[in-house]
Amino acid sequence: MYLKRLRSLRIKAGLKQTDIAEILGIQQTVYSRYERGFQTIPLNFLIKLADFYNTSTDYILNLTNEINPH
Template sequence: MHFQRLRDLREDMDLSQTKIAQLLHTSQTVYSRYERGFQTIPVEHLLILADFYGVSVDYILGRTNVKELNKPKQH
């Protein structure tokens, strides 16, 4: 599965693959494989990326087009 959204999110923040790979404590080569769909993204990395970009895992995976996370309601 190709993850164009990972690339789009990264490029929207003007970040290199190397910077994101550092965030994930992996190599640029491995991260590039994630973006191109040549390697499965571990759940831990998917959660880190979703938190970093402020989007849901479902958005990254293409299961929703809603980019913004639902904010918890304050009482």
């Protein structure tokens, strides 16, 4: 499930949920719901995070195991 990838990418980058929430312009509690699967992440946030982590939305969505896009 992509939720594990969101958390994994954040931890690998050495960031806290509050850091990512600030990047997205939302509250930490909202971002926490995305990671825990209690709320669906909006497409614009998904794209923004893929750009931020230099990966693809396919990787975050667990559609590929290739972390780096072409």
